[in-house]
Amino acid sequence: MDSLQVAAIQMVSSTHPQENVRTMEKLVREAAAGGAQWVLLPEYWPLMGKQETDKLAFAEELDNGPFQVALSNLARELDIVLFGGTIPLQSPQADKVLNTMLVYGRNGDRLGAYDKMHLFGFTGLGERYAEADTIFAGAEVPKLNIDGVGVGQGVCYDLRFPEFFRAQQPFDVLLLPAAFTYTTGLAHWELLLRARAVENQCYVVASAQGGKHESGRRTFGHSMIIDPWGDVLAVLPEGEGVVSAQLSGERLASLRAKMPALQHRLL
Numbered sequence: 533m534d535s536l537q538v539a540a541i542q543m544v545s546s547t548h549p550q551e552n553v554r555t556m557e558k559l560v561r562e563a564a565a566g567g568a569q570w571v572l573l574p575e576y577w578p579l580m581g582k583q584e585t586d587k588l589a590f591a592e593e594l595d596n597g598p599f600q601v602a603l604s605n606l607a608r609e610l611d612i613v614l615f616g617g618t619i620p621l622q623s624p625q626a627d628k629v630l631n632t633m634l635v636y637g638r639n640g641d642r643l644g645a646y647d648k649m650h651l652f653g654f655t656g657l658g659e660r661y662a663e664a665d666t667i668f669a670g671a672e673v674p675k676l677n678i679d680g681v682g683v684g685q686g687v688c689y690d691l692r693f694p695e696f697f698r699a700q701q702p703f704d705v706l707l708l709p710a711a712f713t714y715t716t717g718l719a720h721w722e723l724l725l726r727a728r729a730v731e732n733q734c735y736v737v738a739s740a741q742g743g744k745h746e747s748g749r750r751t752f753g754h755s756m757i758i759d760p761w762g763d764v765l766a767v768l769p770e771g772e773g774v775v776s777a778q779l780s781g782e783r784l785a786s787l788r789a790k791m792p793a794l795q796h797r798l799l
Contacts, residue, residue: 544743573617608640623668717752
C-alpha cells in the first residue's frame with residue numbers, strides 16, 4: 533500500500549432523507565476538498581427515523597434509487613472512492629430491509645456491496661434495540677480490493693466479532709460505518725476499534741452517527757482513524773463533521789516486519 537489520504541464523515545441524521553442527502557453531499561465535498569482519496573460515510577446516513585420501521589418506506593432496489601444515484605454521482609464528480617455508509621435496500625421479506633454498505637469507484641461504478649450480518653440487540657438502562665425486527669441479516673463475508681489495497685469491511689455491531697474480520701484477511705485498511713448508541717459507545721467503541729487495528733495490524737477508519745436524534749436516541753459519535761499500532765490519528769467527539777488522516781504504507785510494512793503477528797497465527 534502506498535500513501536493514502538482518507539476521511540471519515542460524522543453525521544447526526546434526521547428523519548428527513550432529502551435533508552440528509554444534502555448534508556452528506558456537503559460533508560463529502562469538504563472531505564474531498566481537503567485531499568481525501570477515500571471517504572467513508574456513517575451507518576444509517578439517509579435516515580434515522582422516529583420508529584425503526586420508518587426505513588421500510590425508503591428501501592431501494594440494488595442499483596436503482598436516489599440514495600445510490602447520489603453516491604455514484606458524487607464519487608464520479610469528486611474523483612474519489614466513496615464508501616457509502618449504509619442505506620436500506622429491499623430484502624426477501626417485505627417487512628425487513630437489508631442494511632447495506634455500497635462502495636463506488638472514481639468513475640461512479642459500484643465496486644462492492646456488503647449486507648450487514650450481525651444484528652444489534654440490547655436491552656437495559658431504559659433502552660431497547662432489536663435490529664432483527666426490521667433488518668434482514670446478510671449471509672456473505674465481504675472481500676474487496678481497491679487500487680491494489682486489501683479492504684476489510686464491517687458495519688457497527690460487526691465490530692464485536694473479531695473472527696468476522698479474520699475471515700476477510702488479508703487487508704490493510706478496515707472501514708466501518710456505525711451508529712453506536714451513547715451507552716455502548718462510551719463503554720466499548722474506542723476499545724473495540726483499537727483492538728481490531730492491533731490484532732489485524734491494519735489501519736481502521738470508522739464513521740459514526742454522533743448526537744441527539746429526533747427519535748430521542750443519542751448516538752456516541754467519535755468517528756476516528758487509527759493506525760496499526762492502535763494509535764488514534766484523528767477523532768471527532770460529537771456533531772457533524774469530517775476527520776481525515778494520511779495512511780502510510782511504509783509504516784504499515786515496518787510494523788508488520790518488526791512484529792509479524794499475522795504470520796505467527798496458529799488457528
